[in-house]
Amino acid sequence: MIRLDCTQISVVIVCETCGIWHAFAFDKLEAWERAAAHEERAHPHLTQARDALSTYRKRARHAV
Ligand SMILES: [Zn+2]
Numbered sequence: 001m002i003r004l005d006c007t008q009i010s011v012v013i014v015c016e017t018c019g020i021w022h023a024f025a026f027d028k029l030e031a032w033e034r035a036a037a038h039e040e041r042a043h044p045h046l047t048q049a050r051d052a053l054s055t056y057r058k059r060a061r062h063a064v
Contacts, residue, residue: 001037002049017043032056052063 005012011031015021021038024030034050 002039004031004035015039017046029056029060045055
């Protein structure tokens with residue numbers, strides 16, 4: 001399970017499955033891209049971050 005902590009200037013990505021992995025991004029799309037890349041590498045049996053990324057991309061496309 002990966003969650004995002006959004007602040008006003010950045011997004012902190014925390015992987016609760018590892019308990020240790022975390023990363024920073026400047027927006028939510030970048031955050032989910034990094035989370036999905038981590039998930040694919042470290043937790044290939046999970047799809048939560050990749051699902052969230054595809055949902056976010058679809059939503060972002062509709063919003064434009
Ligand atoms: Zn992890």
